[in-house]
Amino acid sequence: MATQQTRREFLENSMFAAAAAVAGSAMLPQFQPTVRAAGANERIGMAVIGTRGRGGEHISEWVKHYPECEITAICDIDDGVLGKSVERIEKASGKKPEGYRDIRKLLEDKSVDAVSIATPNHWHSLAAIWAIQAGKDVYVEKPVSHNVSEGRRVVEAARKHEKICQTGTQCRSMQGTIDAIEFIKAGKIGEVKLARGLCYKPRGSIGPKGNYEVPAGIDYDLWSGPAPVKPLTRKQFHYDWHWQWDYGNGDLGNQGIHQMDIARWGLGVDTLGQGVLSYGGRLSYEDAGETANTQVNIHDYGDKTLVFEVRGLKTSDYKGANVGVIFHGSAGYVVLTSYTGGAAFDLDGKMTTKFSGNGDHFGNFLKAVRSRKQTDLAADILEGHLSSALCHLGNISYRLGKQMSVPAAKEALSGNKVKDEAVQTFDRVTQHLSDNKVDLDQTQLQFGAMLSLAPGGETFRGQGSEQANTMLTRDYRAPFVVPATKDL
Numbered sequence: 001m002a003t004q005q006t007r008r009e010f011l012e013n014s015m016f017a018a019a020a021a022v023a024g025s026a027m028l029p030q031f032q033p034t035v036r037a038a039g040a041n042e043r044i045g046m047a048v049i050g051t052r053g054r055g056g057e058h059i060s061e062w063v064k065h066y067p068e069c070e071i072t073a074i075c076d077i078d079d080g081v082l083g084k085s086v087e088r089i090e091k092a093s094g095k096k097p098e099g100y101r102d103i104r105k106l107l108e109d110k111s112v113d114a115v116s117i118a119t120p121n122h123w124h125s126l127a128a129i130w131a132i133q134a135g136k137d138v139y140v141e142k143p144v145s146h147n148v149s150e151g152r153r154v155v156e157a158a159r160k161h162e163k164i165c166q167t168g169t170q171c172r173s174m175q176g177t178i179d180a181i182e183f184i185k186a187g188k189i190g191e192v193k194l195a196r197g198l199c200y201k202p203r204g205s206i207g208p209k210g211n212y213e214v215p216a217g218i219d220y221d222l223w224s225g226p227a228p229v230k231p232l233t234r235k236q237f238h239y240d241w242h243w244q245w246d247y248g249n250g251d252l253g254n255q256g257i258h259q260m261d262i263a264r265w266g267l268g269v270d271t272l273g274q275g276v277l278s279y280g281g282r283l284s285y286e287d288a289g290e291t292a293n294t295q296v297n298i299h300d301y302g303d304k305t306l307v308f309e310v311r312g313l314k315t316s317d318y319k320g321a322n323v324g325v326i327f328h329g330s331a332g333y334v335v336l337t338s339y340t341g342g343a344a345f346d347l348d349g350k351m352t353t354k355f356s357g358n359g360d361h362f363g364n365f366l367k368a369v370r371s372r373k374q375t376d377l378a379a380d381i382l383e384g385h386l387s388s389a390l391c392h393l394g395n396i397s398y399r400l401g402k403q404m405s406v407p408a409a410k411e412a413l414s415g416n417k418v419k420d421e422a423v424q425t426f427d428r429v430t431q432h433l434s435d436n437k438v439d440l441d442q443t444q445l446q447f448g449a450m451l452s453l454a455p456g457g458e459t460f461r462g463q464g465s466e467q468a469n470t471m472l473t474r475d476y477r478a479p480f481v482v483p484a485t486k487d488l
Ligand SMILES: NC(=O)c1ccc[n+]([C@@H]2O[C@H](COP(=O)([O-])OP(=O)(O)OC[C@H]3O[C@@H](n4cnc5c(N)ncnc54)[C@H](O)[C@@H]3O)[C@@H](O)[C@H]2O)c1
Pocket: 049, 050, 051, 052, 053, 054, 055, 075, 076, 077, 078, 081, 101, 103, 118, 119, 120, 121, 123, 141, 142, 143, 168, 169, 170, 222, 223, 225, 238, 239, 240, 253, 254
């Protein structure tokens, strides 16, 4: 028989609940989890963290979804950017959001049900985990991590706290891409053993390495967060962090992650594979950037291979694609040339099917926030983690590499018994470098370590694994530390 709760019992129960919440949060002293869950008709309180380039687009996307959601707060460590973003939202919606500089303060805001994160990469996982611990659902930009281990922590946190966590790989919501992947998986181009991701996106020098002043209005300590606080060596403060290892992951983890994700999706592989090898260089100019502007990754999946090419110098396309993915099947091939589509061809190169169509990745997130079903997400965090991790593996191999002459690198590649396809890719890359007037007689390539992965796992084994395994994580700068699994 149901008993009527007295006011006193209610208060006592509430006090126990509050005490339990405090005890539970002892490991995470900074957050009291938000208890409010968005009901079917309730407006979802959104917050955008990092509001400049992509974060500005997040703002536009959430505003499009009013009144289903409302941006109640935003956060940026750059006062100038923060002020402009607050103003923009007020103008667009008639309501001024709360502006925060420190993500930890924003996460205490009870009006916020969910956050979307568009900070630089080195903040993504920690911000996502803190938000999840604070009881928020999360939309986190790609790559979801700056290293393999922290990406896995986000997946674990989302599962443990039963939070919705979407990856910002919007191609996963695009009808043209979805149709193409279904076409491939239905066997319409036969057996697919090779996927080739392309990030052919010419980018120039970012200027000489120097001692630059952090612009006024920026909280550099907060910007650095989990990374060491180092003197600023690049001219442009924002965006160009992509090309410095402490914060970014090169174009592989910038543009490339979208195509890496599609390539892995179409191949139907949901592990990190058996091994990885990467080679390339930052060629043709010297600047403050550190990441490769020319890079090939070969991910070995046993009977399948994923080859990923980054070209940051001027280039022509490959089979009609610059930024795209090519799936090679036994009965034809599919070329995806944009986020929203592409076409299928038979083995003679005759087009057989076209794929096109847009989608609403942000709307998909809001839908899942309401349904509370992770399976409603187009790009659940696990997918984001696996694809981001592939980029990190490539960069680990690359960074552990040795400088080698072009003939020595080719010899090493052939000696490693990688598939013919990889050797052909090498020849195309050297041709491309020569077209860009890179002197191949004088140039050393960075030839990466051939690394093996523990079966089904996310660690290296065998030769070179000791050093490589240390690169699966980073030294975090307290208090910006990604928690261990037991502390999530
Ligand atoms: N999905 C896509 O198509 C897409 C497109 C572009 C960028 N992105 C991703 O979005 C992210 C941001 O890229 P961007 O080009 O806008 O970079 P950006 O450097 O121009 O902007 C980052 C913003 O984050 C702010 N910021 C930094 N640390 C912060 C912190 N701790 N708390 C709050 N704000 C902080 C900065 O002040 C800046 O305003 C990147 O990770 C990038 O990979 C995704």
